[in-house]
Amino acid sequence: xxxxxxxxxxxxxxxxxxxxxxxxxxxxxxxxxxxxxxxxxxxxxxxxxxxxxxxxxxxxxxxxxxxxxxxxxxxxxxxxxxxxxxxxxxxxxxxxxxxxxxxxxxxxxxxxxxxxxxxxxxxxxxxxxxxxxxxxxxxxxxxxxxxxxx
Numbered sequence: 001x002x003x004x005x006x007x008x009x010x011x012x013x014x015x016x017x018x019x020x021x022x023x024x025x026x027x028x029x030x031x032x033x034x035x036x037x038x039x040x041x042x043x044x045x046x047x048x049x050x051x052x053x054x055x056x057x058x059x060x061x062x063x064x065x066x067x068x069x070x071x072x073x074x075x076x077x078x079x080x081x082x083x084x085x086x087x088x089x090x091x092x093x094x095x096x097x098x099x100x101x102x103x104x105x106x107x108x109x110x111x112x113x114x115x116x117x118x119x120x121x122x123x124x125x126x127x128x129x130x131x132x133x134x135x136x137x138x139x140x141x142x143x144x145x146x147x148x149x150x
Contacts, residue, residue, distance in 0.1 A: 007065075007121060008058040012095060014038065015054025018113055030068065030118035033098060041110040048082045048101040051116055059090045059121065066120045067098065073116070078104025081117060088119070 009020055014036045021031035035041075036054025043049055059065050065088030073079040082099040098117045102108050110116065 005060055005063065005121065007060070010056045012036070012054045012056065014052060018054060020055070021119060030066075030120040032070070032115040033067070033096065033117045033119055035110050035112060035114045035116045037110060037112050039112075043079070043100055043102045043108045043110060045102050045105050045107060048099055050097045051100050051110060053096045053098060053116075056093055056095055057088065058093065059088060061090045062123060063090060063121055064088060064124050065096075066122050067096070068118050068120065070115060070118055074103075077108050078102065078106075079108055 011018070011020065015034070018034045018036060021033060023031055033053045033055075036052045041049065041051065057065060067081070067084075067086035067088060069080045069084050080101050080103055082101045086099070088096060096119075100110070100116060
C-alpha cells in the first residue's frame with residue numbers, strides 16, 4: 001500500500017468537541033463526516049436540508065473528495081443525499097455541508113455528532129475535449145437506458 005496523501009483540515013467553531021474524520025477500519029475506503037449542528041434537527045419526510053460538518057479541508061491538487069451517503073442510514077432510516085455523490089474540489093476551502101434527504105415516511109432526528117455521510121479521497125484525471133465529426137463505433141452504439149433488455 002502506498003503512503004497516504006496529506007489532507008489538511010480546519011475544524012470550525014461549530015465542530016468543537018467533534019472527532020476529525022478518520023478511517024473506522026484498516027480497509028475502509030471512506031471517513032465518516034459528523035453533524036455539527038447546535039441543536040437537534042428534524043428532517044421531515046420527503047424534504048432535504050443542508051447539514052454542516054464544521055470542517056474545511058485542503059485536498060491536494062489532482063484529487064477530489066467524494067461525499068457519499070452512509071449505507072446504514074439508507075437501510076435503517078431511508079436517509080440519503082440529494083446530490084450523491086457530491087464533489088469537493090481541490091480549490092474549495094469553505095465548510096463542507098451535506099444535503100441530506102429523507103426518502104422515508106417518518107421524520108428523522110439529526111443530533112450533534114451523528115455520522116451523516118462519508119468522504120472518499122480519489123485521484124482524478126483531467127480530460128482534453130476534442131471536437132470530431134464522427135465518433136468511433138462500438139457494439140453498443142447509442143443504446144441507452146435498458147438497451148440490453150434486462
